[in-house]
Amino acid sequence: MRQLPQTFSDWFAGRGWQVHPHQLEMLARADDPALLLIAPTGGGKTLAGFLPTLIDLAEGEHKGLHTLYISPLKALAADIRRNLETPVEEMALPIRIEDRTGDTPSSRKRRQRVDPPHILLTTPESLALLMSYEDAPRMFAGLKRVVVDEIHALAESKRGDQLMLALARLERLCPGLRRVGLSATVEDPPALAQFLARHPDPCHILQADPGPAPDIQMLRSDTPPPWSGGGAAYAIADVLEEVKKHRITLIFHNTRAQAEIFFHNLWLANEDGLPIGIHHGSLDRTQRERVEKAMVQGRLRAVVCTGSLDLGIDWGDVDLVIQVGAPKNVKRLVQRIGRANHRYNAPSKALLVPANRFEVVECEAALEAVREADLDGDPRGPGPRDVLCQQILIAACAGPFAAEDLFDEVRTAGPYADLTRPEFDACLDYCATGGYALRAYDQWQRLKQAADGRWHLRDPRASQLIRMNIGTIQDTDTLKVRLKRGGGKPLGEVEESFAASLTPGDTFLIGGRIVRYESLREMTVEVSRDPGRKPKVAVFSGTKFATSTQLSQRVLRMFQQESWPELPRHTAEWLALQREVSRLPEPGRLLIESFPHDGRMHLCVYGFAGRNAMQTLGLLLSKRMEELGLAPLGFVSTDYATLIWGLEEVLDPTPLFDLEALREGLDGWLAGNAVMKRTFRGAATIAGLIQRNTPSARKSGRQATFSSDILYDTLLKYDPGHLLMDITRQEAMRGLVDFGRIEEMAARVAGRIDHLRLDRVSPLAAPLFMEIGKVPIEGEGSARLEAQEAERLMQEAGLV
Structure with missing residues (x-):
């Protein structure tokens, strides 16, 4: 068993630190082929991952690259480099540490390939690019360890699949490579370990002491939240009071638009002139870096932010996290909470601020889940084939390869362990010819098989174009x-x-x-x-999260309580009135209400399947109603319900929910729909059919869309079974359409439908009317009219 050298013990003691047990165990198990460390935020995960490397390099000479560190964020790689340099300098260790991201100067990148540092910190995209060069075997010769930080974040996207394929290639170049994964928030440790491991080798899991439970509460405001909306303007004064009580407060939002609006309102109310900043991914990098520096130096009292500050960067003396709006996902909430009191065995402090009345219920459900350490997450599907196509092209850039060898290599990557040879061959054929409908065009004839059976680039000059388009992140145009x-x-x-x-x-x-x-x-x-005017438009919307399945089920279980002492009085009374006027949705049943309002008949379906799925359900039900002559006029959806209005009353909704009919309607709707074209564009870009970057210029979003739409229409007409069309259908069903959540809902209720015909709007349905035609509000008059309309609706529902 390896012991901590005296130099390191003295360094820890000199800083007044105790070596944590999980750090010592990571050192003891340094020779494990794969190891996943799950430790709380502030628990010294990164140092635990690097201790074996630092000791190896301190005790013996090593030429070239020893350890590769992979981060999901460029900023995190730079932050870890700064943190690592401290012990290296203070112990005078002969170790060179560098980072390599999209921000690294090209001169340094060239030098790193010739003379790599001992420790290189990078991202999945930069690693994939390095693996595409012919000299990769020389650069990575001698590599001993790979440390993947915030591995849970990478595992949730195609970036993680790309990384695992790159590690499979690295393992072939460096047999015996050790893999280490670091994370604080893991809902299914065995699944994440399987993702990290070299298949079929095992990956051991080390779970550190989780430390004290977080101090997390819901904001109790004298002003009740509105019936709908996501801005939480009602809580501005309360949030400012909390900012005054703390050193640095992070105020998280789910979208960039909400962050911008909240920051604007907060600044207008900031009569004391407290230094407050804003941080999100669409701001200029210089402005983001200025805010980050001010946070670290303690010159800001609060930062309004989005997921750009989610991950493990230590942003100064943050002692409070505020989440505005329902978190939608417990795992994301836990990650954000961990930004406060970023120290081991110090409880994180957080406040949830529901943006509207329904979110009060969702926030309470999320609080319960955090207290019970019940994290949510959907099981991973098989490794995506568009990423595999890109990997085949990357392999070809690095030199000729045998299909059998590459297939065996790919299957050692956890996400691709179950890949079949026909699936692999279909990807290889696409990379070589473009597929049946495109094989007549030279631009997609990229690979050629030599006499010895090995595959190589048909034109070596194509490597430049392939390298310029490596990556799986789909930038919004x-x-x-x-x-x-x-x-x-x-x-x-x-x-x-x-x-x-x-x-x-x-x-x-x-x-x-x-x-x-x-x-x-x-x-x-x-x-x-133009500081003198009110903004007409908020700003771009950014990502809209859907409430997780697990959180939705918690809300449904809460509805079954006899009373709700944990909820504010106004919300508890709202739920009680719903039970009195109609009924509350139940976990194993589907509640549907019919009622007249403003001369129209309305149908409200409480599916609790998440925003994307409920939106799709609204579209499919409207289509079915039209086929049945029920004259639907429109619909609106939230995470928990879909409200459809039309000219005819639905007397029996059961036929509307025939799953096969819904699936057929979906297939017909999807064929020429913008959702499919958007999904196709993403898959085609990753798989190399469309190049956004060229040596002359980057295509605009409009140009790329035009190109991909023509290709989509061509393949739909002449080759509907094309590999990329198959990938597109699969991904659309899982992503923007989320039909799987509709199928899960159908399986959950198993035909148990409760249809209630009411004579007026129900309390639970009333807020959905506030969602209809939702547009940015311009001026106080419009806001007052909306408030009056809300008051009228709530009176009709018996709420006021």
Whole structure:
């Protein structure tokens, strides 16, 4: 068993630190082929992962690269480098540490390939690029360990699949490579261990002491939350009071638009002039770095942010986290809570601020889940084939390969352990020819088989184009935003579709500033400052999360309680009135209400399947109602319900829920739908059918969309069984359409439908009317009208 050397013991003692038991155990098990460490935030996971490396390098000479560190964030890699340099410098260890990301100068990247450091910190995309070069075997010769940080975050996306394929290739170059995964939030440790391991080798799991439970509560405000909406403007004064009581507060939001609006309102109410910043992925990098530096230096009292600050970076003396809006996912909430009191055995402190009345229930359900350490997450599907296609092209860039060898290599990657040879061959054929409908075009004839049976690039010059398009992150098509005057200062980015909706004079929020749109010039949105006006438009929407299956089930179980002493009085009374007027949804049944309102018949379906699935359900039910002559006029969906209105009353909803009929309707709707085209564009870009980056320029989003739409229509007509069409169908059903959640709902209720015909709007359905035609509010008059309409609806439902 390896012991901690005296130099290291003295260094720990000099800092007044105790070596944690899990850090010593990581050292003792340094020779395990694969090891997953699950330790709480602030528990020294990163140092635990690096201790064997630091000791190896301190005790013996090692030429070249010893340890590769993989991070999901460029900023996290830079932060870890700074943290590692401290013990290296203070113990005078002969170790060179460097990072390599998209921000690294090209001169340093070239030098790293010739003379790599002992420890290289990078991202999955940069590693994949390194593996595409012919000299990869020389650069990685002698590599002993790979440390994957925040592995849970990578495992949730195609970036993780790409990384595991790169590690499979590294293992072939460096037999005996040790793998280490680090995470604080894991709902299914054995599944994550299987993801990390070299198949069929095992991966051991080391779970550290979880430490004290977090101090997490729901904000109790004298002002009740509104019936709908996501801004939580009602809580601005309460949030400011909390900011005043703490050193640094992180205020998390689920979307960039909500973060911008909240920051704007918070700043207007900030009469004491507290230093408050905003941080999200669409802001200019210089502005983000300025906010990060100010946080570390303790010069900010609060930062309004999104998922850009979710992961393991230590952002200064944060002692409170506020989550505005229901977290939708318990695992994400736990990750965010961990940003506060980022120290071992110090409880994190957090407040949940529900944005509307229903979110009060969801927040309470999330609090219960956190207390019970019940994390949510969906099981991983098989490794995606578009990522495999990209890996085949990467392998070809590095030199000729035998199909049998590459197939065996790919199958050692956890996500691809069950890949069949026909599935692999279909991907190889696509990479070689483009597939049946495209094989006549030279641009997609990329691979050729030599006389010895090995595959290689048909034209070696194609490697440049392949390398320029490596990666699985699908950027939203964005345009730079700059001030028109004053030197054209960059402010950030907005979606191309958002920019296309603007007309000169429109005002919107970015970086907390109100700006006026002036013009679109050379793919840049030119704006001017306009502090005197109210923003007409909030800003781009960003990602909208769907409530997890587990959290939805918790809400349904809460509804079965006789009373709700844990909820604020106004919310408990709302649920009690629903039970009195109608009934509350139940876990194993489907509640459907019918009622008249404003001369229209309404059908409310409480499916609790998440926003994407409920949106799809609304579309499919409307289509079915049309086929049955029920004259639907429109629908609106939330995470928990779909409200459909039309001219005819639905007397028996059961035929509407025939799963086979819904699936057929889905297939017909999907064929020419924008959802499919958008999904196809993502898969085709990853698989190399469409190149966003070329040596001359990057294609605009509009150009890429035009190209992919033509390809999609061509394949739909002439080759509907094409590999990429098959991938697109699978991914659309899982992602934006989320039909799997509808199937799960159907299996859960098993035909048990409770249809209640009411004479008026029910209390639980009333908030859905506030969602209809939801548009940005301009001016106080519009806000007052909306409040009056809400009051009228609630009176009709018997709530006020």
